[in-house]
Amino acid sequence: MKFRKYCIEDKFFYLMSYIIAIFVFVAVLYPFIYVVAASFSSGNAISSGKVVLLPVEFTLQGYEIVFNNSAVLTGFLNSVLYTVSGTAINLVMTITAGYCLSRDDVPGAKVILFLFTFTMFFGGNMITNYMLVRSLGFLDTIWAVIIPGAISAYNLIIARTFMQTSIPKELFEAAVADGCSDIKYYLSIVLPLSKPVMSVLLLFSAVGHWNSYFGPMIYLNNRKRFSLPLILKEILISSQIDPSTVTDPELQMKIASMAMSIQYALIVVVIVPIIIIYPFIQKHFANGIMLGAVKG
């Protein structure tokens, strides 16, 4: 009797769970499908609501404009440069500092670690950071984008914790017995063993640099130095207001529909690489979140 009752209760529970899970699945996936379909559709088809699942009045106009846009190309190349160099600096600085602070035989290491940790809770603000960058003469240069934020205290702690817990102490003792210097031990033993934490930090900081908006926006004024997000902002967001300045409603619709094809195509061009790389990096990201949480 009792067993039966629980069966019904379980069935209801599973049914509800499936409904919610399917809802989440569709709610996340459908906007992507819509965007892809719209990017291949004519402006008219989009604005008249004919696009549901598949492209209507198939056209590549949006993509043609996106790929022939020099601003998008410049922004893309700049972003690649900022991301590669910024991530390299992040990685070298964070891993090095993490190693030094993971040693328990270094006088003063605890103090330095505390000073880093403290910046997680209290630090400068955008104004004083801006004043610093300005007085260093970094404005409108690549340095303004890649040097501030070179070490995040959070990542430093992840790196330090990893080295303390995952690299066997015996290795260090053996190395010392063989007369290995600290730098040599770091380069030939710690670095190769730290690959898991390095790949996690690499992913997090690369995504951070690639998506970064506010820093480049306040530090860069020269359009030649603009990163991709700044260009995307102009096309995707600022153009949102543009058509409304046109008073003729017919003309306004035309501009709006042209802009739409371009915007959808641009969104696809920006998101597709992520979705292609995604299956390969998903595992690392999950690991990264866990490394961070262990520390918490």
Place this chain on the structure above:
Amino acid sequence: MKKKKLKKRILARWQIYLLLLLPVAYLIIFCYVPMFGQIIAFKDYNVKDGIFGSRWVGLDNFRNFFESYNFSMVLKNTLTLSIYSFLAGFPIPILLALLLNALPGQRFKKLVQGTAFIPYFISTVVMVGLIFRLLDYRTGMYGTIFTALTGQTAVDLFSKGKWFKHLYVWSGVWQSMGYNTVVYTAALASVDESLHDAARIDGASRWKRVLHIDWPTIKPTVAILMILSLGHIMSVGLDKVLLMQTSLNISYSEVISTYVYKIGLASGLGNFSRSTAVSMFNSVINLIMLFIANTISKKVTQSSIF
């Protein structure tokens, strides 16, 4: 005797100090100089006199902010957005993780989890562009679906300032729900299967087992993440708010961080002292919240971050 020993210990580690040179230089120049630079909140900073030459004004900059008509608006908007984000964005990943964990099919579970993770990688700029496009009341996904279902024209969400908070919060939930689920899913993986087996034999339903086995397992994780989010309760996503701001929603979307940006950097005036005071007020509230949350959590759940 002891001093000599310390000197020897330091000298023995000279290579470590060499490696630490750049990171410590970075720490001083890029973390502590801007931190102490906030002293200009108590001064009337101007470029000519510099940080040290400018006149001390005590708490005038703070008083000006508290007395300005913007203060209550900015504070109210900041609290509305952050508390609303917390209330919607914090429990949903927990529920989702518990629910997905309870589902029997492994493959379906993985599929939903993997899909829900994707929006996290979309940059803020593209995300806001996506919101503006998809939720357009005439040409977007929202507008066309609404018209198809009801035959009427949908409400223009962007023209009504009151809608700003819903757009901001729910797009945020959509974007980060999958990412935030991961921690809980991993914590749930550590549940001892034999507990479930024993409970099943005793006739406990799946729902009962969620309540009495799964939930207690992730409770400490929930507590820690809650402290961390409460410590940032006054930090609203600056980029996103700034990008979503229009002249139509400004009185609902102006938050402390965007206000700091406006009076300090965006306007030609560049009132560095006043904007630093505003931002300092924000960080102090955050710190206080962090301490309160930590203390409460220590008492209630025995989990704390310090």
